[in-house]
Amino acid sequence: MSPFDVVVVVGGVLLTLGAAFAIVRAEKGPSILDRTVALDIVVTTMIAAVALYAAYFRRADVVPLLVVLSLVGFVGSVTVARFAAVEPEGEGRVRTREEVAAEEAEKRRLEQEEEETRRRRRRVVEAEEQAVADAERDVPSSSRDTVEDEPDDEHHGGPADEEAR
């Protein structure tokens, strides 16, 4: 057992524990920036782990991987910090399954209510239109235009009844 075996075991355990703690912090939050910082730590720990791997096997071909990983971690945290906003109380928390279900049910109930009111309003409008149509039909024929119910294009001079000729 060479000394590098010991180094890989000890270093691997340390890096794994560090990354695990950071992931616990990323889960606990409480704000998005805490999560970003924790995930930044995870990415840097990953870089260290890849470096440890490269040192153990003497592989120089994984070095570009280190460059890429360090780039990605930087971009992630800066982007999230740029768009961080004030979060309402209790927002920065992963909801339980029951809470999600209750919220969904509430949303669905509201949607149904809205649909119901819309339908009712439409029914009222239809009833009014029906009433207007009925009223028009019920108008006595004497009070209507007697000559032409539907004036055509050639005689648009108005009603011609009781005209003295």
Add this chain to the structure above:
Amino acid sequence: MTATMWETAADAVSIICLLGGAFFAFAAGVGALRFPDLLARMHAGTKPQVLGLILVLVGLALRLREGGAVWALVLVAIFQMLTAPVAAHMVGRAGFRTGKVRNDLLVVDELTRDLDDTQTDGTGDDV
């Protein structure tokens, strides 16, 4: 000193660097988990983290002992030292603006003092 002796010495230093770097990465994880507020966690996530990463990279460079790879590792280290302050500054500013900094844990709060000064005298000079 012969070449093998140099290689043994480089390997020994590399082992120390790798172990130290792994320990600092572990310390960063512990700090992120245990520290009380955003700025303290950010401190754990930037300073010991970058030092640990640089130690690991030095260890790797001493182990690889190849020109091209070592330059790439230097590049990674420089990039980390350039970007970690920028990211920490962005996160700290966003955290301050969105009220995630706990004032009772701060020893000195120069930003709030300066902001108050600019609001009272309106010009912000001689602050």
